[in-house]
Amino acid sequence: MTIIAPMDARIETFIARLRAALRGMPEGEIADILREIRSHIADLAASQGSDIEAAIRSLGDPVDLAKKYRAENLIARAECSGSTLAILQGLRHAGRTRAGRFTATVFYVTGYVYVVTLWSAAIQKLVFPSRVGLWCIPGDPWSLSLATGGGAPGARELLGWWLVPAAAVAGWALKYLADHAATWWIRRYRRSGEMETS
Amino acid sequence: MTRSGTPDTAHTPHLDRWEVQLRKGCLELAILGVLWPEKLYGLEILRRLESDSDLALSAGTVYPLLARLRAEGLLDAEWVEADAGHPRKYYRLTTTGRRRAAEMARMWSRFASNLGELLSPVLERR
Numbered sequence: 001m002t003i004i005a006p007m008d009a010r011i012e013t014f015i016a017r018l019r020a021a022l023r024g025m026p027e028g029e030i031a032d033i034l035r036e037i038r039s040h041i042a043d044l045a046a047s048q049g050s051d052i053e054a055a056i057r058s059l060g061d062p063v064d065l066a067k068k069y070r071a072e073n074l075i076a077r078a079e080c081s082g083s084t085l086a087i088l089q090g091l092r093h094a095g096r097t098r099a100g101r102f103t104a105t106v107f108y109v110t111g112y113v114y115v116v117t118l119w120s121a122a123i124q125k126l127v128f129p130s131r132v133g134l135w136c137i138p139g140d141p142w143s144l145s146l147a148t149g150g151g152a153p154g155a156r157e158l159l160g161w162w163l164v165p166a167a168a169v170a171g172w173a174l175k176y177l178a179d180h181a182a183t184w185w186i187r188r189y190r191r192s193g194e195m196e197t198s
Numbered sequence: 199m200t201r202s203g204t205p206d207t208a209h210t211p212h213l214d215r216w217e218v219q220l221r222k223g224c225l226e227l228a229i230l231g232v233l234w235p236e237k238l239y240g241l242e243i244l245r246r247l248e249s250d251s252d253l254a255l256s257a258g259t260v261y262p263l264l265a266r267l268r269a270e271g272l273l274d275a276e277w278v279e280a281d282a283g284h285p286r287k288y289y290r291l292t293t294t295g296r297r298r299a300a301e302m303a304r305m306w307s308r309f310a311s312n313l314g315e316l317l318s319p320v321l322e323r324r
Contacts (some may be wrong), residue, residue, distance in 0.1 A: 033265065035277075036240060036287045040257060043241045043282060060258040068258060072266035080270060 011041055014056050021066030025073060033069060078186050084112070087182045094189035102173030104185050118171035121146050122164045133157040221245065222278060227306060228253050230272065230291065230299035237290035239278075253295060267287065272298055 006190060015034055022030045033150035037059065044055040060063055078090025124132040125159040132148045139172035145155075146167075159166055206237060232238065232246045244260055247253045267273045272295035278286045 004224060029265075033261075035285075036261065039286055040240050040261070043239075043283050043286070044257075046282060047241075058257050065258045065262070068262040068267060072262040073269065076266045076269035127320050
């Protein structure tokens, strides 16, 4: 078997470009990826009569390769950690089009705006009990509103102190739904995989 | 990716897209399946997929996917010194990975069998 010189300039150029494009990922992961890619090039070139150019070409553009690593990494983190930040980062890559990714992110952020509103209402109700509440004008169900500073003229407060546990629970439920919907979206995208035709 | 069209097959863009989607859906199962009997390194996985399942994938697709499957705890990896003069990263299924592979294989088998029955009149007519 042909042994490829470990410091071949073409390999080093590819590795340097890949390293630059992977910047931001954990250093340990970058080192592991580069070591594996270097090993792949050496193996493939050795099996093709030392054709290093062909081996490097088989990996495609290093920037595209780094994008795939980043996307898979973010998707795995979103699925495994379940943290809001990881899910948001995962959504940035979960979708075939920019519009799809943007829409999914907007839905997720909107869900979180409502979560924060509900939790904020629960806390404010404890501090300003007479000014915060769920208000409704009798006979007009469309006038239902969660408001601070009192309701509209003639509005009646619903729930009273029960607003505190109700808003807290509703906030948790909405957070659960938003996280699961976003993770489902990411998983749906992940199942479709990344596969070029050649 | 290789195309499985025959001369009399009307390969429309729609059919091509459908075939690509079908193969994409099987990618994870194919990788778990190829690692079921033994540990393999990246290039071996690529070649085994091509020879055993007609899934000719690019290295740029498979390596990031292997990294993700490892991050999800389905694969384990270790560096092994090889005769080639450089170490190779070998992948093997974890217990979770074996369980996932078995579940996915069962689902796939049931699905393919049911669909096969449904499609048998279509195939016989041809």
